Amino acid sequence: MNYTDILSPKFEPETTGTTIMAVIYDGGLIIGADSRTSSGQFVADRCADKIDYVHDRIFCLRSGSAADTQTIAKYVRYYVDAHAQELGRLPAVATAANLFRNFLYEYKDSLSAAIIVAGWDPYKGAQIFTLPLGGSVIEQKWSIGGSGSTFIWGFCDSNYKENMSLQEARAFVLHAVGHAMYRDGSSGGIIRLLNVTKDKIEREFIDYKDVPIK
Amino acid sequence: MIFNSELSAQQQHTTSPVVTGGSVIALAYKGGVVIGTDTLCSYGSMAAFKNVEKIAQVSKNTIYVSSGEYSDFQQVVKELAKIDRSALQYDDGVHPSPRDYGNFLARLSYKKRCKINPLYLQNVIAGFHNGERYLALVDIYGTYLESNFVTTGFASYFCKAIISNYWNENCTLDQAKQVIRECFKVLFCRDCRAHDVIQLGYVDEQGVHVEQPERVETKWDFNGFKTRANEKLHTQ
Numbered sequence: 001m002n003y004t005d006i007l008s009p010k011f012e013p014e015t016t017g018t019t020i021m022a023v024i025y026d027g028g029l030i031i032g033a034d035s036r037t038s039s040g041q042f043v044a045d046r047c048a049d050k051i052d053y054v055h056d057r058i059f060c061l062r063s064g065s066a067a068d069t070q071t072i073a074k075y076v077r078y079y080v081d082a083h084a085q086e087l088g089r090l091p092a093v094a095t096a097a098n099l100f101r102n103f104l105y106e107y108k109d110s111l112s113a114a115i116i117v118a119g120w121d122p123y124k125g126a127q128i129f130t131l132p133l134g135g136s137v138i139e140q141k142w143s144i145g146g147s148g149s150t151f152i153w154g155f156c157d158s159n160y161k162e163n164m165s166l167q168e169a170r171a172f173v174l175h176a177v178g179h180a181m182y183r184d185g186s187s188g189g190i191i192r193l194l195n196v197t198k199d200k201i202e203r204e205f206i207d208y209k210d211v212p213i214k
Numbered sequence: 215m216i217f218n219s220e221l222s223a224q225q226q227h228t229t230s231p232v233v234t235g236g237s238v239i240a241l242a243y244k245g246g247v248v249i250g251t252d253t254l255c256s257y258g259s260m261a262a263f264k265n266v267e268k269i270a271q272v273s274k275n276t277i278y279v280s281s282g283e284y285s286d287f288q289q290v291v292k293e294l295a296k297i298d299r300s301a302l303q304y305d306d307g308v309h310p311s312p313r314d315y316g317n318f319l320a321r322l323s324y325k326k327r328c329k330i331n332p333l334y335l336q337n338v339i340a341g342f343h344n345g346e347r348y349l350a351l352v353d354i355y356g357t358y359l360e361s362n363f364v365t366t367g368f369a370s371y372f373c374k375a376i377i378s379n380y381w382n383e384n385c386t387l388d389q390a391k392q393v394i395r396e397c398f399k400v401l402f403c404r405d406c407r408a409h410d411v412i413q414l415g416y417v418d419e420q421g422v423h424v425e426q427p428e429r430v431e432t433k434w435d436f437n438g439f440k441t442r443a444n445e446k447l448h449t450q
Binding site for chain 2: 017035036038040041042043046047049147151182183184185186188189190205207208209214
């Protein structure tokens with residue numbers, strides 16, 4: 001029974017039960033996410049955008065409570081903006097990751113949020129930082145998160161290669177997210193991709209009929 | 215019908231289902247009854263079993279589908295299939311009617327509900343007998359309702375409005391099937407435990423016809439979906 005009445009003792013908050021993924025390739029990084037926001041068994045939003053803007057070349061992928069992650073992302077966006085104005089140049093991805101980390105760590109008992117921070121900066125190039133539930137920060141070459149990620153660890157472990165080309169990385173993300181959406185009830189809809197490089201950001205919308213696995 | 219768990223000292227209580235089937239929608243049309251269901255069995259939130267054909271033919275003119283715990287559904291199919299065979303003992307040429315199956319299931323469900331060991335199911339029984347359509351819903355407690363249209367699970371929330379607006383009890387088979395397909399499109403978009411491959415089955419004067427699974431077409435390439443990207447919310 002789906003309880004959406006907030007006063008009910010079994011209220012299930014809106015979460016991004018989800019599949020999110022980021023992969024560094026030779027020249028930048030690719031971010032991918034599904035588009036389903038669920039509230040218990042109900043699909044509250046079937047076309048959500050889980051790739052949140054933090055700065056021109058820094059993005060975050062949100063999983064866990066939608067309310068928690070949206071609020072934290074809003075704060076971090078504000079802090080990074082102020083910082084970048086003072087700095088006069090692009091901020092470091094590690095800075096954004098650290099700001100997220102401070103929230104997740106200090107309020108770890110109250111929050112249900114896991115975030116992947118991915119972006120490009122002029123100091124160290126493309127970077128991905130995974131911030132799981134407790135507030136740790138782990139830098140990785142590729143990262144998957146959300147409830148759907150449990151279904152694709154094997155796929156990703158077997159298929160990830162260092163220094164992939166853009167086409168290989170895009171295919172890797174597309175198939176991985178597709179496989180996760182195929183099996184996870186809390187992930188679904190369309191796939192949103194984002195290619196982040198030094199020169200540009202490219203968004204891509206993969207319609208449901210073009211998802212590799214159905 | 216005695217379950218093994220009731221014979222042994224250990225009492226089993228099915229209070230939480232493990233493998234579950236999705237919504238069922240059934241509509242009467244002019245000349246019969248059609249049932250639609252999707253082909254997915256979920257294991258919690260995982261879409262574990264994807265090509266499950268859930269429309270069971272229990273006799274020459276009766277079909278049975280349910281949503282809820284899949285093992286309970288399989289057990290009920292076994293028991294309902296026995297009824298026709300055991301009726302042969304009377305050797306009078308009389309076969310149980312669809313209503314007999316519906317009533318049996320209602321009594322069984324109520325008995326198990328009273329022992330706090332329910333069949334975790336919402337059952338739909340459809341049939342055609344002596345020129346009359348039959349459609350009934352039996353829920354987890356044994357509540358028995360005959361009706362011209364029946365929905366279980368999430369379909370009860372999302373699809374009754376669609377059915378009210380586009381269906382009437384004297385429509386054609388194709389019209390009824392189309393209404394069911396539209397309902398499953400909505401369910402696929404809005405129910406986490408739904409799948410877009412469905413199966414339709416209908417009973418009419420000629421008997422039971424169960425069709426091959428088919429995929430329903432849903433639309434995702436709206437302009438608003440595509441351009442709804444977060445950096446446009448921030449003026450940079």
